[in-house]
Amino acid sequence: MEKSYPFDKIEPKWQEYWSKKKLFKADIKDFEKKFYCLVMFPYPSAALHVGHGRNYIIGDVVARYKKMRGFNVLTPMGWDAFGLPAENAAIKNKTHPKKYTLANIKRMKEQLKSWGVCYDWSCEVASCLADYYKWTQWIFLKLLEKGLAYRKKAFVNWCSSCNTVLANEQVIEGKCERCETAVSQKDLEQWFFRITDYAERLLGDLKSLENWPERVKIMQANWIGRSEGVRIYFPVVGSEETLACFTTRVDTIFGATYMVIAPEHPHLEELLDGVKEKSKIMVAVEKMRTESKIMRVQADAEKVGIFTGRYAINPVTKRKIPLWVANYVLMEYGTGAVMAVPAHDQRDYEFAAKYKLPIETVIQKSEVRGQRSEEPGKAYEDDGIMVNSAQFDGLENREAIGKITDWMEEKKIGKKATEYKLRDWLISRQRYWGAPIPVVYCEKCGIVAVPEKDLPVILPEDVKFGAPALGRSALGGKGESPLKTSKKFVDTKCPKCKAEARREIDTMDTFVDSSWYFLRYISAKLENKPFEKEDVDRWLPVDQYIGGVEHAILHLLYSRFIVKVLNEMGLIGFDEPFKNLFTQGMIIKNGAKMSKSKGNTVSPDELIKKFGADTIRLYTLFIGPPEKDAEWSDRGVEGAYRFLGRVWRMAKQTTDDRRQTTDEERGTVNDEKLKRKTHQTIKKVTDDIEKGFHFNTSISAIMELVNEVYLAEDKKSSSRETIEQAVKTVIVLLSPLVPHICEELWEKLGGKESILKKEWPSYDAKLVLAENITLPVQINGKLRSKMEIPRGLVAEELKEKILADEKIKSHLAGRDIKKWIVVPDKLVNIVLS
RNA sequence: GCGCGGGUGGCGGAAUUGGUAUACGCGCAUGCUUGAGGAGCAUGUUCCGAGAGGAUUGCGAGUUCGAGUCUCGCCCCGCGCACCA
Numbered sequence: 001m002e003k004s005y006p007f008d009k010i011e012p013k014w015q016e017y018w019s020k021k022k023l024f025k026a027d028i029k030d031f032e033k034k035f036y037c038l039v040m041f042p043y044p045s046a047a048l049h050v051g052h053g054r055n056y057i058i059g060d061v062v063a064r065y066k067k068m069r070g071f072n073v074l075t076p077m078g079w080d081a082f083g084l085p086a087e088n089a090a091i092k093n094k095t096h097p098k099k100y101t102l103a104n105i106k107r108m109k110e111q112l113k114s115w116g117v118c119y120d121w122s123c124e125v126a127s128c129l130a131d132y133y134k135w136t137q138w139i140f141l142k143l144l145e146k147g148l149a150y151r152k153k154a155f156v157n158w159c160s161s162c163n164t165v166l167a168n169e170q171v172i173e174g175k176c177e178r179c180e181t182a183v184s185q186k187d188l189e190q191w192f193f194r195i196t197d198y199a200e201r202l203l204g205d206l207k208s209l210e211n212w213p214e215r216v217k218i219m220q221a222n223w224i225g226r227s228e229g230v231r232i233y234f235p236v237v238g239s240e241e242t243l244a245c246f247t248t249r250v251d252t253i254f255g256a257t258y259m260v261i262a263p264e265h266p267h268l269e270e271l272l273d274g275v276k277e278k279s280k281i282m283v284a285v286e287k288m289r290t291e292s293k294i295m296r297v298q299a300d301a302e303k304v305g306i307f308t309g310r311y312a313i314n315p316v317t318k319r320k321i322p323l324w325v326a327n328y329v330l331m332e333y334g335t336g337a338v339m340a341v342p343a344h345d346q347r348d349y350e351f352a353a354k355y356k357l358p359i360e361t362v363i364q365k366s367e368v369r370g371q372r373s374e375e376p377g378k379a380y381e382d383d384g385i386m387v388n389s390a391q392f393d394g395l396e397n398r399e400a401i402g403k404i405t406d407w408m409e410e411k412k413i414g415k416k417a418t419e420y421k422l423r424d425w426l427i428s429r430q431r432y433w434g435a436p437i438p439v440v441y442c443e444k445c446g447i448v449a450v451p452e453k454d455l456p457v458i459l460p461e462d463v464k465f466g467a468p469a470l471g472r473s474a475l476g477g478k479g480e481s482p483l484k485t486s487k488k489f490v491d492t493k494c495p496k497c498k499a500e501a502r503r504e505i506d507t508m509d510t511f512v513d514s515s516w517y518f519l520r521y522i523s524a525k526l527e528n529k530p531f532e533k534e535d536v537d538r539w540l541p542v543d544q545y546i547g548g549v550e551h552a553i554l555h556l557l558y559s560r561f562i563v564k565v566l567n568e569m570g571l572i573g574f575d576e577p578f579k580n581l582f583t584q585g586m587i588i589k590n591g592a593k594m595s596k597s598k599g600n601t602v603s604p605d606e607l608i609k610k611f612g613a614d615t616i617r618l619y620t621l622f623i624g625p626p627e628k629d630a631e632w633s634d635r636g637v638e639g640a641y642r643f644l645g646r647v648w649r650m651a652k653q654t655t656d657d658r659r660q661t662t663d664e665e666r667g668t669v670n671d672e673k674l675k676r677k678t679h680q681t682i683k684k685v686t687d688d689i690e691k692g693f694h695f696n697t698s699i700s701a702i703m704e705l706v707n708e709v710y711l712a713e714d715k716k717s718s719s720r721e722t723i724e725q726a727v728k729t730v731i732v733l734l735s736p737l738v739p740h741i742c743e744e745l746w747e748k749l750g751g752k753e754s755i756l757k758k759e760w761p762s763y764d765a766k767l768v769l770a771e772n773i774t775l776p777v778q779i780n781g782k783l784r785s786k787m788e789i790p791r792g793l794v795a796e797e798l799k800e801k802i803l804a805d806e807k808i809k810s811h812l813a814g815r816d817i818k819k820w821i822v823v824p825d826k827l828v829n830i831v832l833s
Numbered sequence: 834g835c836g837c838g839g840g841u842g843g844c845g846g847a848a849u850u851g852g853u854a855u856a857c858g859c860g861c862a863u864g865c866u867u868g869a870g871g872a873g874c875a876u877g878u879u880c881c882g883a884g885a886g887g888a889u890u891g892c893g894a895g896u897u898c899g900a901g902u903c904u905c906g907c908c909c910c911g912c913g914c915a916c917c918a
Contacts, residue, residue, distance in 0.1 A: 004872075215837055215913075222836070222914055229918085247918060260918090301916070328916045338918045346834085347916050421917055552913085622858070624845060628838095629911085636845070639859055645873085697847070700857030707857090776853045781899045783853070821898055826852050831898050 004645030007612025010744040015113055017743070023756055024063070024118040026074035028522060031538040035071035037063045038518055038578075040547030040555070041078040041125075044104035045085060048111045049601035050616065050632060051587035051594035057620050058584055058693060059546045060117040064736035065689055068760040074539065076521040077112070077119040079105050081128035083510045084162060084178060087433040087465065096461070097433045101128055111604065116613045116739050123524035127513035132520065133435035134456030135530035136513050139562065140438060144449050148194045148565060149427075151447065155264055155289070155331070156426060158186035164430045165190060185290060191437060191506065192424040195561050199224050199420040201575075202560055211580040213627070216552040223553050225421025230405050232339060232414040234259060234312040237320060241271055243312060246334035246419050249344065250404045251397040254389040255362035256339040258352070259312045260305065260324045263288035264331035268308075271323070275309040281325070288327045303328045303351045314339075315413040316390070326351060334419050342379065349379035362388050363397045425558065427509045432465040432482040434507030442494035442501040451495050457503070460489040481505040514555055515562040518542055518577060537573040545578040552583065582693060585629040587620075594632070602632055614738035615641040621695040621737055643703060644741055647730060650709055651745040654727045657720070672771065674708060674718040678726045679767040681705040685733045686760070695737065702733055724749075732761055777802055778829040784811045791825055802828060 018024065039059035042052065063075040081101050090097040105126065112119070125132050143149040157166040161181035171183050195202075203224045206217045229248035236243060243259065261268060263285045272278045284306045305326035312323050328347055329338050342352035342359040352359050363384040386395045392404060408414030428437065436457045438450035450457055465482035483489055483505040494501040516530075522539050523531040547555075559577050567575040586593050589600040607616050619640035624630040684701040688694035709726050712718040718726075728749060735742035735755045746755040769791060777785040785807040789798065799820060802808055812830070821829040 218837060219913060225914090225917065227917075245918080249918075303916075326916095328918095330917065333917045340918085345918070347918075350916095419917075421914095549912085622845090631845070633845070633859075635859055642873090643858080649873090696845095697857080700847075703857055774853075778852090778899075781897090786853070819898070821852095823852055823899095827899090829852085829898050 004641070005648035005741065007614060007644075007740065008609075011114075011116065011608075011613050011740045014740045014743045015116060017754070018118050018756075019113075021754065023754060024073075024075060024120045025122060026072060026120050028074070028535055028539070030072050033071050034539055034543075035063075035066045035073045036539050036542045036544070037066060037073055037075045038521075038542045038545050039077070040545070040551060041080050041514070041517060042108065043080045043083060043085070044101050044108055046089075046104065046596065048108055048604065049594050049596075050604050050607070050620065051589075051601070053115060053604055053616065054584050054587055054620050054626070055546060055548065056112060056115065056117045057617050058582070058626055058695075060115075061617075061621065061695065061736045062544055062546070062693070063118070064739060064756060065760070067756050068732075068736065068758060070759070074123075074521070075119050076123045076125075076524075077121070078123075078125035078517055078521065079127065080510065080514050080517070081105070081126045082133075082434045082507075082513055084164075084431060084433070087431060090433075091465065098128065098461075101126075114608055114613060115604065116617065123521045125517060125520050125524055127435075127510070127517065128433070130456045130458055131527075132517075133459075133513065135520065136435045136508065136516070137438040137450070137455050137457060138452060138530055139516060139566075140508065140512070141449050141452060141455075142569060142571075143193060143565060144439075146565070146569065148197065149191060150194065151189060151191050153187060153189045154192075155185045156188050156190055157183045158188075159183055162431070165426060165428060190426055190428040191504075192426050193512075193561070195425045195558075196420060196422055198561055198564055199226065199422045201564060202422075202557065205560075205564075205576060209576065209579075209581070212578075213549075213581065213583050216549065216556070216581065216583060219552045220557055223422065223557065226418060227420075228416070228418050230408060230414045231335070231417040232315065232408065234315060234337075234339070236271065236323065237311040237313060238274070239271060239310065241267055243267070243323075243337045244335045245337040245339045246417055247339055249341070249401075250408070250414070251386065251389075251392075251400045252341040252344045252362055253314070253316050253339065253404060253408075254392075255341040255343045255360045256314050256317075256321065257342060257358040257360050258322045258324060258340045260326045260329050260338050260340050260348075260351070262329040262331040262336040263325055263327065265325075265336045268325065271310055272308060277309060281306055281308060285325055288325070291327065301327070303347065303354065305351060305355060307355075316408075322357065324351075324355075332423055333421060344379050344381055346379045346381065353377075360388060362386060425509075425561075427512055428506040429509055430481040430506055432459075432463055432507065434510060435459070435513060436483065436489075437504040437506055437508055439504040440492055440494055440501045441504065442497060442499060444499060445494055445496045445501075448494055448496050448501070454495065459483075459507075460486040462486050462488065481507065483507070511554055511558050515558040516566075518545075518559070519566075519572070531572075533572060540572070541574055541576055541579040544580050544582065546582045546584065548586070549583040556581070582627070584626050585624075587623075588629055588631045591631075602634075607637065611637060611641045612644075612740070614644055614741045618644065618699065618738050622699045624696055626693050626695060643706075644738065646706060646710075647734065648741065648745070650706060650713075651727055651731065651749065653713060654724050655748050669717055669719050669722075671718050671722045674712050674722050674726055676767050676770060677705055677708045678722075678729050679763040681733065682729060682761050682763040683768050686763070698733075699737065702730055705730055729761060731755070732758060773825055775825075776827045777805070777808060778827065779808070779811050780832055781829060784808060795820075795822055798822065798828065802830075 037059060039055050059075065063073050067073045086097040086101045090100045093100065127133060127136070140149055157171050159166055159176040159179065159181050161179045162176060165188060166176060166183060171177065174183055175181065176183055203221060203226055206220060209217060227248050229246055230250045231244050231246050232253065234243045234245065243261065245259070268285065272281060275281070288304065303326060305324045308323045308325055310323040311320040314321050328351065329336065340348040340351065342348040342357065343361045344363055349359070363380060364387050365384045383397050386392045386397055386400050392400045395403065405414070405416060409416065436459055438455060438457045440448045440450060442448050460483065463482050464485040490502050490505060492501055492503050493499065519531045519536050522535045523529070526532060563572065563577040564575050566572045589602060592598050592600055594601045604616055615637060619637045622640060623636065681701050685698040688698040705726060709723060712723055731742045731745050732755065743755050771791055772788055773791050775787050775789050776783055777787060785805055787802065787805060789801060815832050817830055817832060819831040821831065
């Protein structure tokens with residue numbers, strides 16, 4: 001294809017210019033009009049595709065736009081460089097993860113540059129480098145100091161393929177988020193962060209995040225999953241034990257006909273003491289415990305249970321109710337024990353039906369008193385009137401909740417309680433490529449934190465690592481970290497007593513690395529501290545955070561947590577990291593998310609060679625609303641290219657023809673029209689960017705203006721000055737979106753310095769309004785005529801004019817007018833009787 | 834199952850508080866230009882109809898002078914959560 005403009009010459013030229021002139025270097029000390037523009041830092045994988053580009057392009061446009069609005073913009077970039085994929089790739093390619101990662105970083109940097117995406121590289125960070133992870137370890141120590149990092153033995157999610165434990169957040173439908181292997185349960189000693197202590201604040205403060213997408217806030221709220229209810233104590237017959245269970249439906253307590261506990265319940269074994277069949281029961285329980293999560297966690301999974309031989313007492317009916325163990329009860333939520341109300345809970349109903357347990361109705365549909373309210377085969381879960389519930393009979397069940405709660409509290413058989421779905425954050429990983437947990441185990445002193453002065457705990461290089469996923473596990477999948485193979489690393493001295501000791505061999509979840517990087521950017525090169533408090537307090541919260549929705553829960557929740565912890569310790573002065581969040585949609589190709597494994601990626605390198613970076617940028621921004629997913633189309637790219645060619649030719653025409661408009665011509669032109677369009681476009685583009693990054697509609701508005709300029713040129717309907725003004729406006733408005741071509745044209749039109757230094761144009765509000773409007777005239781709601789009338793005509797004049805219209809006259813045909821509906825400057829509707 | 838988005842031409846998608854539905858782009862068609870191709874330019878392009886005109890925003894009803902937009906019922910698609918007691 002013939003080039004319609006020399007993008008291959010101008011793009012490298014301006015990329016050099018921006019970097020030489022350090023136009024994106026921010027002055028950290030100048031915070032008067034600061035703007036912290038942050039894109040989620042990437043994982044340095046093999047190569048970027050155009051799907052990744054959307055994120056960086058949007059970030060770059062925002063940074064450029066804010067710069068033109070006079071802000072001191074900080075736009076940093078870094079690398080989320082630890083993690084499993086690098087380790088797996090390194091094993092596969094027989095190289096070291098560090099080498100692999102650094103090579104990828106180098107390559108991705110070049111790609112970003114070729115996109116015309118600019119950053120302040122002076123604050124670059126990479127989480128796998130010791131000068132960064134030193135401070136990740138420091139944050140761990142701070143949490144340890146505060147009791148927010150702790151070690152416990154627990155049933156944890158285990159991925160046998162990745163050979164590591166996973167956080168709850170990394171288990172999707174019972175499968176490993178990464179490799180989709182079914183996750184099993186393993187009883188292991190692990191490190192946790194006490195994020196549950198912050199559940200209430202993490203939930204409550206969502207309200208203050210006004211400029212976060214609603215759906216992200218909802219996702220976080222659901223994840224935290226707060227529910228209010230009552231904790232009820234059930235005595236166990238023939239045992240000292242009292243079993244507590246949590247319910248949100250105390251109103252159904254009189255219908256609790258049996259009780260179920262989780263197979264993992266810590267008191268289960270003691271409860272079974274004295275039960276004849278104990279050993280037989282324990283075999284079944286053991287089976288339930290090791291059952292993979294995927295089998296247990298699905299709503300349609302077969303409910304399996306076993307009777308314990310024990311009975312509990314329903315504290316309100318005083319009746320003996322059988323105690324069962326069942327796979328559908330989760331130890332992680334509530335107390336791990338549930339009062340079962342088969343009449344009003346579908347799960348309990350299914351279980352009761354299967355094992356022939358009694359079902360007792362205690363709530364009935366209000367309007368059909370005395371009738372059985374449940375559908376056959378279904379529990380009645382809706383609201384209604386209380387029955388079979390002693391003194392609470394006849395009450396609305398909603399009302400009864402409060403009354404029963406108060407009554408139980410008074411009688412000390414229950415207590416108000418709030419439960420959360422959120423669980424503590426498991427941060428140990430049995431993998432090599434991560435930040436070592438800075439802890440030492442000493443025979444005498446127990447768990448000892450590595451003193452701050454000894455940080456960083458350097459990740460050793462003489463380690464044998466392998467992934468069982470690739471069939472070459474160095475450790476046979478026993479769940480131990482590869483760091484164990486480095487004797488030099490493991491053997492150490494206890495920092496307290498100097499005796500022989502061994503180091504913690506697990507590394508930290510990479511989400512710990514990414515939960516604070518936005519602080520490090522501010523003080524990237526600082527050696528004695530993770531960040532300068534004074535500076536981060538001035539620059540944060542981040543003014544605009546941009547990234548994919550896939551991080552709606554994990555990364556964003558963890559970052560909020562870490563910031564709240566640091567804030568509470570007085571280390572920073574703010575308690576939310578990101579004031580404004582924008583989540584862009586994915587780029588789809590052939591109906592699927594672009595990914596190397598699916599083989600549907602589109603490489604930017606070739607496209608840039610063929611059409612130039614500006615074309616890719618323009619198309620990426622024009623493809624659709626940025627928050628929605630969009631299908632990539634190669635045809636669309638050509639369209640974007642064609643438009644830029646049109647802009648190029650339009651500007652060239654202007655530079656070629658710089659003569660003054662003659663007086664004679666002046667008499668025949670109507671400058672107002674193009675002037676109006678120019679000002680309307682400025683308003684539209686500005687509003688679109690400000691109110692939600694609607695670049696797609698901004699671009700179409702600019703296209704309209706370009707079409708208008710061509711028309712004006714053709715018909716000679718505008719003066720040279722007005723046309724030149726319109727052309728300049730197009731270039732300025734387009735410059736954040738397609739910076740290379742705009743810089744070049746700006747220079748050609750006489751711009752003395754970078755267009756980035758040009759102020760964003762303002763519009764004349766009067767000119768935004770059209771002088772004449774096409775007024776639709778309806779009769780009885782049907783469009784009958786369109787009339788060209790001056791804007792703002794008073795009602796009487798307007799009616800007169802309309803009645804004089806031939807078309808309207810014929811439609812009226814002398815009939816009576818009942819009513820005039822005049823919407824100023826919009827339309828007129830004549831209602832006939 | 835629960836929650837959140839959506840459903841508008843052949844396609845991606847526009848439409849302030851209810852006020853000309855289909856902007857802008859892609860594709861397609863015709864013409865000009867060119868040795869041809871490509872590129873460019875011009876015109877047209879929701880559907881039916883030669884035309885006048887009529888129909889049209891997933892389906893059905895309602896409110897209104899007027900509904901893509903509001904209300905009710907239903908259908909379909911995408912996403913998130915999901916045995917959370």
